[in-house]
Amino acid sequence: MRHGKYPFVIGFLVVPVLLYAVFVISPYVQAFYYAFTDWHGIAAHPKLVGFANFTKLFHDSVFWKAAEHNIMLLLALPLITIAIALFLAFMLNVGGGSRGGTRSGVWGSKFYRVVFFLPQVLSLAIIAVLFQEILRPDNSGAINSIVHALGFSNIGFLTNPTLSMWTIIGVLVWQAVGFYVVLFSAGMSSIPGDIYEAAEMDGASRIVLFFRVTLPLLFDTIQVAWVYLGIAAFDAFALVNILTVDNGGPDGATTVLANEIYRDAFVYSRFGYASAMGVVLFFLTLTFAVLTLRLSRRESIEY
Amino acid sequence: MSLSPENPGTAQIAKPDLNRRTVLKRASALGLLAVPAVGLLEACATSGGSTPSDQSTGGAKSSDNPLGVDPAAGVEVVIFAGGYGDAYATKYHVPLYQKAFPKAKVTESSTQDIQGTLQPRFSGGNPPDVVDNSGTKFMDFGALIQDNQLQDLTDLLNAPSVDDASKTVKDTLVDGTVEVGTYSGKPYVMNYVFTVYGIWYNAKLFQTKGWTVPTTWADFKTLLDKIHAAGITPYGYAGANASYYQYYVLMTSAAKIGGADILKNIDNLEDGAWMDPAVKQSAAAWAEIGAKYSDKAFLGLKHTDVQLKQDQDQVAFYPSGNWLENEQKDSTPPTFNYAMMPVPSVTTSDKLDASSVMAVAGEPFIVAAKGKNPKGGMEYLRRMLSKEGAKDFTTATGSLTSVAHASDGMSLSPGLTSSSDALSKAKSAFYFRFDGWYKDLDTECRAATNELFYQGGTADHFCQRMQAKADAIKKDKSITKFTR
Known part of the structure; x- marks a missing residue:
């Protein structure tokens, strides 16, 4: 058997690796090259311009505004999503108290689990279109029709610049929470029941159980969630592009880096400049992931 | 492009970028590989020659074929x-x-x-x-x-x-x-x-209500008051994706007040072109219409939504080009007949006649x-x-x-x-052409128009931010310039 192993393994790998190299790695590498050109998307031989795109980027107020929104997402999205997901997962798995020695969730937890996960099944583009109708600023919007019927003035979820970014965060959290509920549930179910039992015997309340037992034992899973959500915060493209007023408006109030990359490349035909922005985003995302993994490294608890 | 109608019913949906997560895992290794490999891949997305070898050389010229086309060439x-x-x-x-x-x-x-x-x-x-x-x-x-x-x-x-x-x-x-x-x-x-641009209304509705088409700004505002009293939103455009319909009438008013050269100067990125009093006057006039006679919720609506509202007589006036009737033909009820009026004169001393239109x-x-x-x-x-x-x-x-x-x-x-x-x-x-020549200026003007009309902006601020953007484009050597 041993001597046929390598051709066998290579036979399996060669096609996916080739596809990956051609359609994922090579465009990435090319983006690095285009970042140093003035390519408009048509010319066969674009001119090399050195670091001009990057210096221009540094003075571009739209770029900084978009970066600011990405950082806002980076802070808010993981924090809110993980907090809600942890709470829900705890209630679904542990919060119901113990019955016959095994911990269980609150009544109806199986049903809730499906409900929470449902948004994850839909693609972001579909969610954006749905929320367009839910958040419509006139009386035919799903929320505003109620607001209007109650006698209040309509809420401009997407048209009020101070509110619009929070609306985006809200939709992103709504979409993401279900997945992390499932992720944390899996983590919680692998925590041995006797630890809870022992803690309960010592008189720990549910809140103490959560903070002293669940949270520390779930730390690795939370760390993974944080990295995933952080990366998602650097994206948010589909939602911003489809849902918001004027693609990232009103007046740039919701724009993010990925949206500006798209606009520069496909509206302004400045592929070189867009590539430069892509390169910056690439390093931002990379730095974030490395930093998170480094800073949050700690002894994992064996059980 | 701004000169053509938006696609009915198609949102500008772009494909979401889903691969970044998977890429991340290999990213650090890739980062090291990227730079040396750049040279090798230089010609990838831009490969291809510049001179076609199989171009048709043409055929004999004749009165039926004055350009000398090869009759067999596809x-x-x-x-x-x-x-x-x-x-x-x-x-x-x-x-x-x-x-x-x-x-x-x-x-x-x-x-x-x-x-x-x-x-x-x-x-x-x-x-x-x-x-x-x-x-x-x-x-x-x-x-x-x-x-x-x-x-x-x-x-x-x-x-x-x-x-x-x-x-x-x-x-x-x-x-x-x-x-x-x-x-x-x-x-x-x-x-x-x-394409002819103007302000569109339902001729049948106007006839039954006894409303007449205004040519002066005072008459226009009186009529808007009457429409408002009748429980109809007097004027509106879709801020979410079609705010340029509104800046077309804004530019029309500017040209009428100060003459067509105003638009030429703007197109040619002349210094201070946007700061011209005519542009400011036009912006101020339209800001007032937005504040008094429209519905701020339209900022978040798409062109199809607002056009449908007009077909249902919930909106009286809507700015657009003459593709509108054809675009809406499936949702126009028999009680609705599209008609277009030229933008009324803002002042009594406008340089161009009230009948003048933007047409291109x-x-x-x-x-x-x-x-x-x-x-x-x-x-x-x-x-x-x-x-x-x-x-x-x-x-x-x-x-x-x-x-x-x-x-x-x-x-x-x-x-x-x-x-x-x-x-x-x-x-x-x-007509003007800056929107097609400089897409940045188009983007800026869309946002500035929304701000002016629906978000309580002022004419001064509108002119200043447009001028600042025009100046920035003028200074940017990487943008190809055009003049007319």
């Missing part, structure tokens, strides 16, 4: 399937060419994403011969011209027209058509559809210089620009072409009649 046509569809090409224009050159094979295809479909073919040296370079995702004209991709259409314009050999093609076009297709002194683009040839057709059959491409345009071709287009799309008097004697729909009447009565017609 022609490939790509149409933007937006508000006008592509039936005008498949049903009428392709057969016209086919009839003249039975041996030639004409292939037509259509797309809603011209750039995504065709840009790789242009950069790969294999472009189609004729392209209707329109829609939101059109290819940048400056970039195409910079790379010598466009056929100079001078030969076409100087060729005798199909209907009358004593007239050149140029002679048969509406005034200004050649000019709007001219870049850096050369006619590269043939704009085929003639749009729907840009180009011929690829590096295609297989550029002569055939020009001949296709020549056939399109015949009286027959133009009439067929009007029949198929309900829109006027830039061929002069082509629709004479045809029975037109009420809205089209109203807008072509407005054009023929207009003492002057004008």
Whole structure:
């Protein structure tokens, strides 16, 4: 058997690796090259311009505004999503108290689990279109029709610049929470029941159980969630592009880096400049992931 | 492009970028590999030659074939399937060419994403011969011209027209058509559809209510008050994706107040062009309409939403080009007849008459210089620009072409009649081009217009931010400049 192993393994790998190299790695590498050109998307031989795109980027107020929104997402999205997901997962798995020695969730937890996960099944583009109708600023919007019927003035979820970014965060959290509920549930179910039992015997309340037992034992899973959500915060493209007023408006109030990359490349035909922005985003995302993994490294608890 | 109608019902959905997560895992390794590999991959997305080896050399010239097309050479046509569809090409224009050159094979295809479909073919040296370079995702004209991709259409314009050999093609076009297709002194683009811009209303509703079309600003505001009292939103446009419809009327008012040169100065990025008192006056007048006579919720609506509201008589006035009636034909009830009025005069001392309108040839057709059959491409345009071709287009799309008097004697729909009447009565017609020349300025003007109209902005701020953007574009050496 041993001597046929390598051709066998290579036979399996060669096609996916080739596809990956051609359609994922090579465009990435090319983006690095285009970042140093003035390519408009048509010319066969674009001119090399050195670091001009990057210096221009540094003075571009739209770029900084978009970066600011990405950082806002980076802070808010993981924090809110993980907090809600942890709470829900705890209630679904542990919060119901113990019955016959095994911990269980609150009544109806199986049903809730499906409900929470449902948004994850839909693609972001579909969610954006749905929320367009839910958040419509006139009386035919799903929320505003109620607001209007109650006698209040309509809420401009997407048209009020101070509110619009929070609306985006809200939709992103709504979409993401279900997945992390499932992720944390899996983590919680692998925590041995006797630890809870022992803690309960010592008189720990549910809140103490959560903070002293669940949270520390779930730390690795939370760390993974944080990295995933952080990366998602650097994206948010589909939602911003489809849902918001004027693609990232009103007046740039919701724009993010990925949206500006798209606009520069496909509206302004400045592929070189867009590539430069892509390169910056690439390093931002990379730095974030490395930093998170480094800073949050700690002894994992064996059980 | 701003000169053509938004696609009904199609949101500008872009594919989400889903791969970053998977890439991350390999990213650190890739980062190290990237730089040395760059040189090797230099020509990947931009591969392809610059001189086509198999270009048709043409055939003998004759009175039926003044451009000297090879009668057997095929022609490939790509149409933007937006508000006008592509039936005008498949049903009428392709057969016209086919009839003249039975041996030639004409292939037509259509797309809603011209750039995504065709840009790789242009950069790969294999472009189609004729392209209707329109829609939101059109290819940048400056970039195409910079790379010598466009056929100079001078030969076409100087060729005798199909209907009358004593007239050149140029002679048969509406005034200004050649000019709007001219870049850096050369006619590269043939704009085929003639669009008139104004403010649209329901003629039947106005008749039953006894409302008359205003020509002065005072009358306009009195009428808006009356409409408001009748429980109808007097005026509105869609801020979410069609705010440029509103800046078209804003620019119209500016031109009427201060003369058409105001727009020329703006196009040419003259210093202080946006700070002109006429622009400021126009912005102030429209800011007041927005604050008093509109609904702020429209900022978050798409053009289809607001247009539907108008069809239901929930909105009285809506700014648009004359494609509107055709675009809305499926949702217009029998109690609704589209009619267009010119933008009323803002002051009593306006330089241009109240009848003046903004009118411009749009729907840009180009011929690829590096295609297989550029002569055939020009001949296709020549056939399109015949009286027959133009009439067929009007029949198929309900829109006027830039061929002069082509629709004479045809029975037109009420809205089209109203807008072509407005054009023929207009003492002057004008246009601007900055939105197509400098997309940044278009983006800025959309946001600034929304701010001015729906978010309580001021005229001073509007002018300042537009001027700042125009100055920044003027200073930016990487942006190709145009003048007229």
